[in-house]
Amino acid sequence: MxxxxxxxxxxxxxxxxxxxxxxxxxxxxxxxxxxxxxxxxxxxxxxxxxxxxxxxxxxxxxxxxxxxxxxxxxxxxxxxxxxxxxxxxxxxxxxxxxxxxxxxxxxxxxxxxxxxxxxxxxxxxxxxxxxxxxxxxxxxxxxxxGKPMESMKIRYHVPDEAFAYINERLLKGITKPIIALNPVTKREEKDLKPDTLLALAQKIKEAGMIPAMIGAGKDCESYYENLPPADRQVLLNLVNKTTIPQLGALLKSCAVLISADTGTAHFALALDVPVVDVFYLNDEANLAAWGPKAFYRHRLIARGGDFSAENIWKNTQDLIAENISL
CATH class of the missing domain: 3.40.50.2000 (Glycogen Phosphorylase B;)
Structure with missing residues (x-):
């Protein structure tokens, strides 16, 4: 061996x-x-x-x-x-x-x-x-x-105890579909714009779903706290509420993840969760190296594209519809 x-x-x-x-x-x-x-x-x-x-x-x-x-x-x-x-x-x-x-x-x-x-x-x-x-x-x-490698999906196996925490505590009593929003990156210029996040949250709510903000660290906390109090009430705030395995279980419970350019987007792909990736800065060469490969369930909105909440939401709806039909 x-x-x-x-x-x-x-x-x-x-x-x-x-x-x-x-x-x-x-x-x-x-x-x-x-x-x-x-x-x-x-x-x-x-x-x-x-x-x-x-x-x-x-x-x-x-x-x-x-x-x-x-x-x-x-x-x-x-x-x-x-x-x-x-x-x-x-x-x-x-x-x-x-x-x-x-x-x-x-x-x-x-x-x-x-x-x-x-x-x-x-x-x-x-x-x-x-x-x-x-x-x-x-x-x-x-x-x-000395044998050919295969281009294959990455995979992450969520432990049972993480699902137990999500189902029995964090999301207990929630029956509506959840759309996860992951707006914060390590570079502010790559973050999802707050106005766009709030507009998306409103569209998600109007569609009968729950917009949930996820993320970890002080930057995520500050991002949420800096949103207008009256507007952020539409969000289910799950910032700093999970470990990494628990985040995996949470994402598996969501219909789609809408994410800025972060490792969480790669993580969701490893979980086979549909992702709408919003890449404000990446050029074509970077996307070829770091963007989602074609065999993942995703939509990619990159530099030069339409970053409006309307377009991001349309891509989200299209992705949901595709996966319902599978």
Missing amino acids: KTFLVYNTSYFGDTILTDALCRNLKRLYPESRLVFVSNKPFTDISQYMDGVDEVWTYDKWGIHKGLAGWYKFYKEHKNQYVFDAAFVIYGNERGILLSKFLGAKKIYADNRHAIVRLLLSNGKINYGKWIHVQDRHAYLAELYA
């Missing part, structure tokens, strides 16, 4: 997109064991990703910060497994070195530094037709196996 190490200590969306690699490794080696090294805040993402058997939490802003922290992590996990191969996302040099110290027989990563490449089993990578980030992650499996 082969044992693999996948290293990705990046953020929410980056982590979930790595599932394309994990699923390809499991497709090629069904009996293998896959260990995922995850950034601490996103352990709950990697833990329930399809294809992941075990998660090692890397607390890069806490006990594993810096060189001393890196060495502490190494000591915590050395000699646990003999890894047949390690796959290091984004060519992270800390991850490459860790893989080497852990004794991985082969290491695959996209790193441009000539000295670092001496540690790798691959040379400069020619991705050929693969443009999207999730496909490029998966291509590392092809380099190892």
